[in-house]
Every structure is written in C-alpha cells, then in structure tokens.
Amino acid sequence: MGRWEPNARHRLAEAALDLFTERGYDETTVAEIAERAGLTKRTFFRHFADKREVLFGGQEELAQLFAEGVAGTPADATPFEAVAGALDAVAADFTGERLARARQRQPIVAANNDLLERELLKRAKLVAAMHDALAARAVEEPAATVAAELGCLAFGIAFNRWVEAGNRREFGELAVEALDELRAATAALG
Incomplete structure (x- = not known):
C-alpha cells in the first residue's frame, strides 16, 4: 500500500492491533505500526497522540x-x-x-x-x-x-x-x- 492511499487511520489501527497481538503492547513501537501500515511515523502522529490511543479511538x-x-x-x-x-x-x-x-x-x-x-x-x-x-x-x-x-x-x-x-x-x-x-x-x- 502506498502512503497516499485512503483510510490511513484505519490502516494504522489494524496494524497496531495485529502487532500488539503478535508481539505485545509494550514491545511494539510507533515506528513499527507505521511501517506495517505502509505509512510514516509522522502520519501516525497526525491520527493518534500515542500508541495507547489506537486502542481508545472513538x-x-x-x-x-x-x-x-x-x-x-x-x-x-x-x-x-x-x-x-x-x-x-x-x-x-x-x-x-x-x-x-x-x-x-x-x-x-x-x-x-x-x-x-x-x-x-x-x-x-x-x-x-x-x-x-x-x-x-x-x-x-x-x-x-x-x-x-x-x-x-x-x-x-x-x-x-x-x-x-x-x-x-x-x-x-x-x-x-x-x-x-x-x-x-x-x-x-x-
């Protein structure tokens, strides 16, 4: 997926959940979440204040x-x-x-x-x-x-x-x- 594709927030949330499940919450970094979603760390922080907020969005x-x-x-x-x-x-x-x-x-x-x-x-x-x-x-x-x-x-x-x-x-x-x-x-x- 390219960085320009829509649904960045959703992609980040899905990537985070998958990584948290695979590796654990504490062992997962924002950079890894962004990479898994095919996005940048900067894009992550445009949508979420920190990785905790991925789980509490909405x-x-x-x-x-x-x-x-x-x-x-x-x-x-x-x-x-x-x-x-x-x-x-x-x-x-x-x-x-x-x-x-x-x-x-x-x-x-x-x-x-x-x-x-x-x-x-x-x-x-x-x-x-x-x-x-x-x-x-x-x-x-x-x-x-x-x-x-x-x-x-x-x-x-x-x-x-x-x-x-x-x-x-x-x-x-x-x-x-x-x-x-x-x-x-x-x-x-x-």
Whole structure:
C-alpha cells in the first residue's frame, strides 16, 4: 500500500492491533505500526497522540452517542428508560465488523495496567456524558448519578458478553438484558 492511499487511520489501527497481538503492547513501537501500515511515523502522529490511543479511538463519538441517546428519549421517560435509549443508540454502532476488532483488543487491554487505567478513564467519561444528558433532562441527584453509573455498568456487562468467544447475540439484545438484570438487582436491594 502506498502512503497516499485512503483510510490511513484505519490502516494504522489494524496494524497496531495485529502487532500488539503478535508481539505485545509494550514491545511494539510507533515506528513499527507505521511501517506495517505502509505509512510514516509522522502520519501516525497526525491520527493518534500515542500508541495507547489506537486502542481508545472513538471515545468522544461513543460519549456523544450516549448523550444523544438519552436526549432522544421521550420527555416523560424515566431515568432507566433514558439510559436504555442511550444503550440503544450505542448498539447501532456495535456491528459484526466491530466485534472482531473488539475481541482482538480486549486481551491486549487486560494484559496491561496502563491500558486498564485508560479504560477506567474512558468509563468515567461515558458516565459523565450520560449524567450530563440526564441532568439536562432535569433528573435530580442522586438519580442522575445512579442511572448513569448503572447505564455504564450495563454497557460494560453487555460488551464483555458480546466479545466472549462463541457469542452469537447482538450487542443491543445483550445491553437490554444487562440493564434489566441491574434494574432487578437494584430492586432486590430493598
């Protein structure tokens, strides 16, 4: 592939995932990622701040989907229904093509403490996006915080189930199921 070909960001992400899988995250350099993608190091840094960001690209778009999903629910929706709207909005972006990449990404993140910390930061930003969208709907505290946290927890549970080897269910179905389980669990707390 020539340097002029389109999809540089995608090519870099694919090359990085392949190298991280083959050699390990810590053992892979930005130069190697760029070379594998048929690009330059300079091109890499036009698309990503560092090699860690290859694994977390799209976080802002995901947070925006959560916020839009909450905002797009009917005005009389409960906080749980608004969070379900957020999960539904996100589910549309979690396609079969994304699944293969997510399955490849998960063990890389799980094997590296710095990446696990980055994953927690991503989670906090997703919670904040839902919380702010709920607050904009005049959901009061602590309901806005609890609903946002439960929404993000349902997202995490659904995501982990979705990437499991052998899973054949759609992300949206898993997200609804996880949110229903959390709703039942909170009711059981008394």
